[in-house]
Amino acid sequence: MRGRVDEGRVLVEEVEVPPFSVHGLGFSSFPLHMLPIDFSIVGTAHSHPSGILRPSITDLNRFYGRIMVIVAYPYASERHIAVFDRKGNLIRHEIREDG
Numbered sequence: 001m002r003g004r005v006d007e008g009r010v011l012v013e014e015v016e017v018p019p020f021s022v023h024g025l026g027f028s029s030f031p032l033h034m035l036p037i038d039f040s041i042v043g044t045a046h047s048h049p050s051g052i053l054r055p056s057i058t059d060l061n062r063f064y065g066r067i068m069v070i071v072a073y074p075y076a077s078e079r080h081i082a083v084f085d086r087k088g089n090l091i092r093h094e095i096r097e098d099g
Contacts, residue, residue: 012042047070047075069093
């Protein structure tokens with residue numbers, strides 16, 4: 001996710017699919033070393049098909065940027081989205097659509 005930090009808030013402005021991403025039944029991954037050196041990258045997002053809406057130890061060990069967004073099954077509403085800091089603490093978030 002690309003964006004900026006403004007007055008202590010992380011604003012996500014763009015989502016990109018990283019190079020060499022792979023996925024299969026129940027998993028997805030990408031090589032962290034392939035992410036560009038880009039100071040506008042504020043974090044990563046991924047899904048948890050298991051429905052568990054909290055980061056795993058692997059998620060925390062692969063943390064990149066300032067935030068991690070996890071979207072969990074059944075992906076039906078904003079209730080299934082959570083944002084975390086580097087330590088795995090839940091961060092309040094707000095989704096806005098700018099027109």
